[in-house]
Amino acid sequence: MATTASLSFAASLGAPATSRRAVRSRARSRVVRASVEIEPGSDPAPDASPAPAQIVVFGSNGKTGARCVQYAARAGIPVTACTRSGSWSPQNINLTSDERSLVTAAAGDVAKASAAELTSTLQGAGACIFAASASPSGGSPQDVDKAGLVAVARACIAANVPRLVIVSSGSVSKPLSPxxxxxxxxxxxxxxxIEGEDAVRSLYFKRDGADYVVVRPGGLTEDEPRGVGAIELNQGDDKSGRISRSDVAAICVEAAVGANGCVGNSTFECYWADSAKGLDAVGFSNMMGGTNTDGDYVSGMERRGNTWNEIFAGLKADAPGIAQQGVGPSL
Structure with missing residues (x-):
């Protein structure tokens, strides 16, 4: 994780400064211990990479987006929860009153909002997480997962947001996979x-001061989070598995704050290491709750670790301007 924004920002949200200071102090302690090795009995090293002033999450009433908001708030990071209605009311998301005071709800329908509205919402943000996706009440895939993502990416660039994190899907670049x-x-x-992903790659090509991270989860579950030590990252989109939405949220927020070595303009898959399979077998395995065995496919790009620094280490940036599906992006 990363440390939090200034106390002046916290006070502007309307919560008592003393309670916010306590929440952020606890979060800072957790963040530092997770990010660096600390000698017994020594004080934590000062954090050299403060967290963004806020994280803006689009799709915050969705199952994954809501958990992104929850994870950020529990870490003491101010977060703007963007939803179609402008209210944040997800089910099964528990926060303390101090944590809840770090969340500001805002209207942000990615399929309908104007460029000016999206840019205004993103002003001053240090990162944006795009967790919106098509739903019966929220627009078609072309309107949300493609055009909506492109609209948010353009707004991030216009608002000078340093990092955009995109929740996509494993196997999205392999159209012949089951x-x-x-x-x-x-x-x-x-x-x-995939068209939305590739459009973002084109928009961010040779752009200084702003980057993207594409997170491609495997089969999403409602299980409790298992933490960074249970997760495997991969690149190449030829291996996947299962993973809880809460663990995906952790990955997204940790990648968003950028203090743990997650390289910009990168794309990676994520899943629980013990559920990993090649794309030809992963669908059936996920349905049956399968686990991997000796001889299962190894790509050579697997990343494991007990801290976020470790698991993000070695990730490669995308080849500049190269579409992932072998066709030019459609803007």
Whole structure:
């Protein structure tokens, strides 16, 4: 994690400064211990990479977006929860009153908001997480997962937001894989996601001061988080597995704050290491709750670690301007 923004920002949200100071002090202690090795009995090293003033999360009433808001607030990071309605009311998200005071709800319908509205919402943000996706009440895949993502990316650039984190999907760049074929039956959602990804890559090509991170989860579950030590990252989109939404939220927030070595303009898959399979077998394995065994596919790009610094280490940035599906991005 990363430390929090200034106390002046916290006070502007309306909570008592003393309670906010206590929350942030606890968060800072957790963050430093998670990010650096500390000698027994010594004081934590000063944090050289303060967290952004706020994280803006689009799709905050969705199951993954809501957990991104929860994770950020529990870390003491101010967060703007953007939803179609302008109110943040997710189910099964528990926060203390101090943590809840770090959350500001805002209207942010990515399929309908104007460029000016999106840019205004993002002004002053240190990072943005795009966790919106098509739903029966929220627009088609083309409107949300592609055009909505492009609109938010452009607004991030206009508002000088340093980092955009995108929640996409494993196997999204492999149109012949069973998972892609199955999921794409739902309104062409996989095609919309990869086109949205590639459009972002084009927008950020040779752009200084701003970057993106694409997070491609495997099969999403409602299980309790298992933490960084249970997660495997990969690159190349040829291996996947299962992972809880809460663990995906942790990855997104940790990548958003950028203090743990997550390289910009990168794309990676994430899943629990013990559920990993090649794309040809992962769909059935996920449905059956399978685990991996000796001889399962190894890509050579696996990343493991007990801290965020360790698991992000060695990730490679995308080749500049190269579309992931082998076709030019459609803007």
């Amino acid at each position: 998972v892609y074929v199955f999921l794409n039956l739902f309104g062409g959602i996989m095609r919309a996601k």
